[in-house]
Amino acid sequence: MIGLDSPAFWLMICALTFVTRGLQPRPGYRALVFALATGALFSLSGLALASYAGLVAVAAYGFVALRVGKGNWAVGLHAVGMSLVFVASQYATRAPFVTAGSTLGQVLPLVGLPYVYLRYLHLLVEVRGGRMQPPPALEYLAYLLPFHQLLAGPIERYPQFQKQLNAAIPPLDRDTCVLALNRITNGFVKKGVLAEILRSVLEFEFQTTGWRLWVEIDLYAIYMYLDFSGYMDIIIGAGMLIGWTPPENFNWPYFSRNIIEFWTRWHITLGDWIRDYLFMPANLWLQRGLLRNWPLLAGTICFILSMVYCGLWHRTNLQFGIWGLLHGLGIVACKYYEVALKRVLGRKRLKSYRASWLTRIAATLVTFHFVAASFLFAFHTPAQAIRILGGLL
Amino acid sequence: MSVHPRMQQVLREVFDDDDLVVTDSTTAADVEDWDSLAHVSIIVALEREFGIRFTAAEASEVENVGALRQMIELKLTQ
Numbered sequence: 001m002i003g004l005d006s007p008a009f010w011l012m013i014c015a016l017t018f019v020t021r022g023l024q025p026r027p028g029y030r031a032l033v034f035a036l037a038t039g040a041l042f043s044l045s046g047l048a049l050a051s052y053a054g055l056v057a058v059a060a061y062g063f064v065a066l067r068v069g070k071g072n073w074a075v076g077l078h079a080v081g082m083s084l085v086f087v088a089s090q091y092a093t094r095a096p097f098v099t100a101g102s103t104l105g106q107v108l109p110l111v112g113l114p115y116v117y118l119r120y121l122h123l124l125v126e127v128r129g130g131r132m133q134p135p136p137a138l139e140y141l142a143y144l145l146p147f148h149q150l151l152a153g154p155i156e157r158y159p160q161f162q163k164q165l166n167a168a169i170p171p172l173d174r175d176t177c178v179l180a181l182n183r184i185t186n187g188f189v190k191k192g193v194l195a196e197i198l199r200s201v202l203e204f205e206f207q208t209t210g211w212r213l214w215v216e217i218d219l220y221a222i223y224m225y226l227d228f229s230g231y232m233d234i235i236i237g238a239g240m241l242i243g244w245t246p247p248e249n250f251n252w253p254y255f256s257r258n259i260i261e262f263w264t265r266w267h268i269t270l271g272d273w274i275r276d277y278l279f280m281p282a283n284l285w286l287q288r289g290l291l292r293n294w295p296l297l298a299g300t301i302c303f304i305l306s307m308v309y310c311g312l313w314h315r316t317n318l319q320f321g322i323w324g325l326l327h328g329l330g331i332v333a334c335k336y337y338e339v340a341l342k343r344v345l346g347r348k349r350l351k352s353y354r355a356s357w358l359t360r361i362a363a364t365l366v367t368f369h370f371v372a373a374s375f376l377f378a379f380h381t382p383a384q385a386i387r388i389l390g391g392l393l
Numbered sequence: 394m395s396v397h398p399r400m401q402q403v404l405r406e407v408f409d410d411d412d413l414v415v416t417d418s419t420t421a422a423d424v425e426d427w428d429s430l431a432h433v434s435i436i437v438a439l440e441r442e443f444g445i446r447f448t449a450a451e452a453s454e455v456e457n458v459g460a461l462r463q464m465i466e467l468k469l470t471q
Contacts, residue, residue, distance in 0.1 A: 281449040299430040
């Protein structure tokens with residue numbers, strides 16, 4: 001079986017993009033070709049076809065839910081319904097009765113479900129809000145289960161997806177080929193070479209202390225970036241080859257000067273999704289009603305709620321909940337620090353304080369180390385993470 | 394008073410900056426403190442000023458001050 005994280009798997013994705021390019025004589029067929037390519041991806045990579053069938057079943061449930069019921073209650077009901085499916089599949093994967101050989105073991109884990117889930121909620125809100133027509137079945141399936149964006153996104157919005165789905169494939173000229181292959185090569189170097197070297201050399205067991213531990217934690221954060229952004233480079237490069245460029249997901253995130261900025265440069269499509277479908281509606285609701293005179297408190301609640309959701313979406317367990325909570329608290333701390341600085345320094349002095357390169361460097365370093373340390377909480381128990389961080393002293 | 398001066402006054406109050414000047418092409422990126430939290434405060438303050446209501450989707454899709462102004466003008470005529 002080809003591992004989902006192996007270079008062979010990504011080469012297969014690239015090969016599939018070429019095949020789908022050849023099989024797309026006109027836009028009308030593209031949705032069908034995409035759906036078949038996703039099935040082919042499951043077969044060729046050794047993932048169980050039962051798992052693909054499970055994802056199609058979830059999509060089918062969603063397809064019906066898009067058309068059943070009226071008003072806000074229906075949106076809420078279907079959003080809760082799909083969230084329950086998502087949470088149940090996460091827990092069921094870890095259940096003792098789900099063994100590798102059993103039927104459930106074949107269906108679970110529903111590979112790519114976290115992305116299917118967020119894409120679906122976007123569709124649900126937009127369709128039921130009257131801003132979009134429910135997509136036809138094949139286009140809907142191609143959108144929820146795109147073979148090249150199934151495993152780790154990005155979370156493309158349906159209007160952009162549909163536009164590219166129905167556009168004629170541009171000719172594959174020399175410049176596009178060079179750009180695409182350059183992007184794919186970058187991705188393989190980042191993910192398959194640099195990240196792999198870091199992982200195999202350091203192993204990231206965090207058994208060291210003092211400055212060595214500090215370096216290891218920093219390199220772990222860099223490993224995470226290389227691994228994830230390398231994947232995105234491959235996906236974007238492969239997308240260019242079929243005239244279907246997914247949205248960018250990274251913009252030098254470790255050069256952010258605070259956590260708020262970090263989330264506009266790391267996993268950008270996820271940050272945008274959370275802002276539009278969770279932070280904004282929840283904050284509007286609070287600021288219009290209960291907390292109309294306390295906008296900062298409303299923001300505090302919504303930032304923490306949004307980031308805990310973000311953490312639990314990554315993995316529904318205590319560790320990732322704490323990781324999300326830490327990022328929420330980090331954002332809130334930034335906001336309160338900003339408010340305090342404005343009061344102490346005044347607007348003009350705050351502007352020059354922000355413009356100072358010394359402030360910029362210090363803020364960037366603090367942000368980077370906060371992000372790096374937070375990864376420890378995502379992949380260790382709280383006690384283990386605190387013990388590791390204790391080794392820095 | 395037309396919509397733009399009233400909008401500018403609301404933005405000055407939200408950002409606590411009497412010198413702030415915005416044009417139709419001003420985006421959130423042009424105003425230092427205009428982040429997602431400030432954006433919600435602006436939307437709610439504009440709702441109170443003009444007696445209108447934005448949906449969450451409308452609040453999210455605003456690209457610049459001009460788009461926001463047009464949205465308010467449209468709502469005022471409805």
